[in-house]
Amino acid sequence: MPGGAAATVEFRGVRREFGSAVALDGLDLTVRPGELLALLGPSGCGKTTALRMLAGFEHPDSGEVLVDGEDVTRVPAHRRDAGMVFQSYSLFPHLSALDNVAFGLRMRKVRTAQRHARAAELLDLVGLGDKGGRFPHQLSGGQQQRVALARALALRPRVLLLDEPLSALDAKVRLTLREEIRRLQRELGITTLFVTHDQEEALSMADRVAVMRAGRLEQCAAPVELYGRPATAFVAEFVGTMSRIPGRLSSGAVEVLGQRLPVDGTAPGSTEVDVLVRPEAVRVAADDQGDARVVATAFLGATVRLTVRLADATEVKADLPAHEAAALGAGATVAVTLPERPVLVAARAR
Known part of the structure; x- marks a missing residue:
C-alpha cells in the first residue's frame, strides 16, 4: 500500500x-x-x-x-x-x-x-x-x-x-x-x-x-x-436540539398547534404522533389570549432561546433574535406556530 x-x-x-x-x-x-x-x-x-x-x-x-x-x-x-x-x-x-x-x-x-x-x-x-x-x-x-x-x-x-x-x-x-x-x-x-x-x-x-x-x-x-x-x-434528536410537539395524522397531513401541515418523509403507522421541530423553526409571538407561556429564557448572544410551555404541558424550545425576545420574558403569555412547510413526524413518545 x-x-x-x-x-x-x-x-x-x-x-x-x-x-x-x-x-x-x-x-x-x-x-x-x-x-x-x-x-x-x-x-x-x-x-x-x-x-x-x-x-x-x-x-x-x-x-x-x-x-x-x-x-x-x-x-x-x-x-x-x-x-x-x-x-x-x-x-x-x-x-x-x-x-x-x-x-x-x-x-x-x-x-x-x-x-x-x-x-x-x-x-x-x-x-x-x-x-x-x-x-x-x-x-x-x-x-x-x-x-x-x-x-x-x-x-x-x-x-x-x-x-x-x-x-x-x-x-x-x-x-x-x-x-x-x-x-x-x-x-x-x-x-x-x-x-x-x-x-x-x-x-x-x-x-x-x-x-x-x-x-x-x-x-x-x-x-x-x-x-x-x-x-x-434518532438522527433528528441526536444532531442539534429538537422539540417534540404532539400531533395527529389525518389524510396524509398532520394536525399540530391548530395548523395542518404536510409530512416530510415516511409517516409512522399510528395516528397519534410527535412533530419534530428545531428551535429556529418555532414562531413565538406575544398574545394576551394565547394558551402558552414562556417559562425560561437563555441568552445566546445574537439569539435568545425560549422555553415555552404549551397548554398540554409540552415544553418547546424556540430561538428568536435577541431584539424580538426582549419583550418575552419568563411568564409572558404567547402564541406558538410553525412555518407552512413539511415537518418530520415520529411515533408518539411514551
Whole structure:
C-alpha cells in the first residue's frame, strides 16, 4: 500500500462482536478520496471500533475493509498506510517534539538528515517550528496534540484517522485546533476519518457526517442535509436540539398547534404522533389570549432561546433574535406556530 494520494475507504457488511455485545452490525460505508468524514454517535455505537478496524487494531468477524479496492481486512496494522492520532496523544516522553515526529521515519530506516528535515517541515506546518527541541512535558495539551498530528502525517499516509483528538482540551484550544486540522486536511487533500461525540465539532469540520447507533449507520450526509433533513427520528434528536410537539395524522397531513401541515418523509403507522421541530423553526409571538407561556429564557448572544410551555404541558424550545425576545420574558403569555412547510413526524413518545 504505497503512500501519497488520497484513498477511497470502504466498509462492506462489517460485523464485530465482543461476547454478547454487537459493536458493528453489518456496517456499509464509503469514505471518498480526500474527504473528511466524521463518525458521530453516542457511546457504544461502534464508531471507535470502525476506526480501529480501519487502522488494523481490530479485525471483523465478517465483512471486508477496503482501501482503493484492495482488501486490507487481515493486513497487520504496521503494513497499512494509515496515520492515527489518539485522544491521549501517546507521545514518547523521553523524545523531543522533533524526534517524536521523526520516529516513524526512523523505524523505516530513513537517513537522519532526511527524517529531521521532514519532521521540521511538519512542525512548521502545524505551527510549532520553534518547539522542535522541547519535550512533551514542556508543551501544552494543544501543542502536544499538534505534535501527534505531525507525527501521523510524517509517513505521508493515504488515510488519516483521528480518535476524538480534541476531547481532552479546553474549549478555546479545541476551537483553534479544530480549524487548524480542517485547514491542514484540505491543504494536504488526505482522506480522513474522524471519530467524535461532539455534534458541533462534526458539523463544523466534516464534509459528511455518518451518524451511528447500536453498530448501524443511521444516516450519512453533508452537515446541512443531516441537520435540515434528518432521515430518522434518532438522527433528528441526536444532531442539534429538537422539540417534540404532539400531533395527529389525518389524510396524509398532520394536525399540530391548530395548523395542518404536510409530512416530510415516511409517516409512522399510528395516528397519534410527535412533530419534530428545531428551535429556529418555532414562531413565538406575544398574545394576551394565547394558551402558552414562556417559562425560561437563555441568552445566546445574537439569539435568545425560549422555553415555552404549551397548554398540554409540552415544553418547546424556540430561538428568536435577541431584539424580538426582549419583550418575552419568563411568564409572558404567547402564541406558538410553525412555518407552512413539511415537518418530520415520529411515533408518539411514551
